[in-house]
Amino acid sequence: MSLQRTRTIIDAASKPGLPAHIKLRHDPGRGRWHVLAPERVFEPDEIAVEILKRCDGATSVESIAEMLAKEYNAPLADILADTISMLQELADKGVVKA
Amino acid sequence: MNEIAPLEQFGDAAGASCARAPIGLLAELTHRCPLQCPYCSNPLELDRVNQELTTAEWQDVMRQAADLGILQIHLSGGEPTLRRDLEDIVEVAAKAGLYTNLITAGVTLTRDRLKKLKELGLDHVQLSIQDVDPTNAEKISAYKNGLDKKRELGKWVREFDMPLTINAPIHRLNIENLPNIIDFAVEMGAGRIEVANIQYYAWALKNRASLMPTRAQVLKSAEIVEEAKERLKGILVFDFVVPDYYAKTPKPCMGGWGKGIINITPQGRVLPCHASEQIPGLEFDNVKTRRLADIWLNGQAFNKYRGTSWMKEPCRSCPKAEFDYGGCRCQAMAFTGDATNTDPACKFSPHHAAFVAAAEQESASPNPPAFVYRRMGGAKADAPAE
Numbered sequence A: 001m002s003l004q005r006t007r008t009i010i011d012a013a014s015k016p017g018l019p020a021h022i023k024l025r026h027d028p029g030r031g032r033w034h035v036l037a038p039e040r041v042f043e044p045d046e047i048a049v050e051i052l053k054r055c056d057g058a059t060s061v062e063s064i065a066e067m068l069a070k071e072y073n074a075p076l077a078d079i080l081a082d083t084i085s086m087l088q089e090l091a092d093k094g095v096v097k098a
Numbered sequence B: 001m002n003e004i005a006p007l008e009q010f011g012d013a014a015g016a017s018c019a020r021a022p023i024g025l026l027a028e029l030t031h032r033c034p035l036q037c038p039y040c041s042n043p044l045e046l047d048r049v050n051q052e053l054t055t056a057e058w059q060d061v062m063r064q065a066a067d068l069g070i071l072q073i074h075l076s077g078g079e080p081t082l083r084r085d086l087e088d089i090v091e092v093a094a095k096a097g098l099y100t101n102l103i104t105a106g107v108t109l110t111r112d113r114l115k116k117l118k119e120l121g122l123d124h125v126q127l128s129i130q131d132v133d134p135t136n137a138e139k140i141s142a143y144k145n146g147l148d149k150k151r152e153l154g155k156w157v158r159e160f161d162m163p164l165t166i167n168a169p170i171h172r173l174n175i176e177n178l179p180n181i182i183d184f185a186v187e188m189g190a191g192r193i194e195v196a197n198i199q200y201y202a203w204a205l206k207n208r209a210s211l212m213p214t215r216a217q218v219l220k221s222a223e224i225v226e227e228a229k230e231r232l233k234g235i236l237v238f239d240f241v242v243p244d245y246y247a248k249t250p251k252p253c254m255g256g257w258g259k260g261i262i263n264i265t266p267q268g269r270v271l272p273c274h275a276s277e278q279i280p281g282l283e284f285d286n287v288k289t290r291r292l293a294d295i296w297l298n299g300q301a302f303n304k305y306r307g308t309s310w311m312k313e314p315c316r317s318c319p320k321a322e323f324d325y326g327g328c329r330c331q332a333m334a335f336t337g338d339a340t341n342t343d344p345a346c347k348f349s350p351h352h353a354a355f356v357a358a359a360e361q362e363s364a365s366p367n368p369p370a371f372v373y374r375r376m377g378g379a380k381a382d383a384p385a386e
Helices: A046-053 A061-072 A076-092 B055-068 B086-095 B111-120 B134-141 B146-159 B175-187 B202-206 B215-231 B292-298 B300-304 B329-336 B352-364
Strands: A023-027 A032-037 A040-043 B002-004 B024-028 B072-076 B099-104 B124-128 B164-170 B192-197 B237-241 B261-264
Touching: A023 A046, A046 A061, A046 A076, A061 A076, B024 B055, B055 B086, B055 B292, B072 B086, B086 B099, B086 B111, B111 B146, B124 B146, B134 B146, B146 B164, B164 B175, B175 B192, B175 B215, B192 B215, B215 B237, B215 B352, B292 B300
Parallel strands: B024 B072, B024 B261, B072 B099, B099 B124, B124 B164, B164 B192, B192 B237
Antiparallel strands: A023 A032, A032 A040, A040 B002
16 A cells, blocks of 8 residues: 555545644634644634635535635636635645545 | 744744744653654753653643643653653643644554554654664664664554654755655655754754754755655645754744743743753743743743843844844854844854854864764763863
């Protein structure tokens, strides 16, 4: 069995999720969300939190973007492109898998 | 999205609020270790086993840490797995909501114990390696067949679907093997690698003349890391720490004194950084006699160099004062004899030229001195005349 990891590539059909060791947590003391990762703490902004909350391994990137486009009343194409690029960046940091 | 490295915060990503609440806690559970690496970050004067905090004391530290707002706990040493109660400490830390990180040399942990630790909530394993060349690894650690054991532990970590970081301290004895060290991390399925050039404190400072790489070697290693980063995007995340002897600006040490990190020694002394005990005039509190939150907010050692008001010139009027905080207090103390001086790694320090010259001369020597290995009492017994 090879132990080697492969790169996760995010597209509209990907169903992103957080690996078990990545923890999206609300920090009541600081009044904000954190992503806890190996020797890293990320501070997601409001949009990133909304995206990460929907990364359940079952919902596609396209569906996440549709929900956000509706909620923020923004063009779907723009939201989709931004969501893909954000999730790709997070996948490359090991925070998201698909 | 801001990104914070809880063990070495950079810039002001942590935000001003962090003086109120630290992000990370480095818990040195013990100074005992089967390895004797000559660059160990532990102090020359090692805590003995009968001085170590009890299980209940460490568990209380974990609960206090979570209450204080600490997010990540780094269980380190020495070798933390030599504590037979590691499981009891991890269990309480995980229940308190802390993200738990085990920093191990990987030669004493069994498969069963690792499995148990995972079940109790251990989140991540950082495995240090000395080299991928077994002979060289033995020479550096003074420990036989360590590499085979580390490889085995790495496999178990992946078998249990846990994230793995390979920590590779880099110096003149292994810097030429860097490409193979990176390959090793990929082969083990690590998600992160720390290509960590030695920082010269404590044992490493004592052995600096045996460890310092040349400037050309450091530049070459930076190229190797850049190439590998691109090639291994999405497979291996790199943390690259350069030796500051060849830098022009100092590192923002600890992300600022007393700003985001707490270090606790085996006997319970609470430090702003692991090397700070060498600075005279600091009063260190102990978790046995004072609450962690009180120490963090009001302890003399934490407030001594917090912020920028303690600074002299050239730091005081420097536009980067709030970025690098004048660099490292411990290095300023060790090299200039005054902890309020600018870190000699800074080009504006009057000591900078001598600092660079020391590295250049030592690294160019064809016959570096023999190691002073890290062991109890070793710094005195083996120390050459100074």
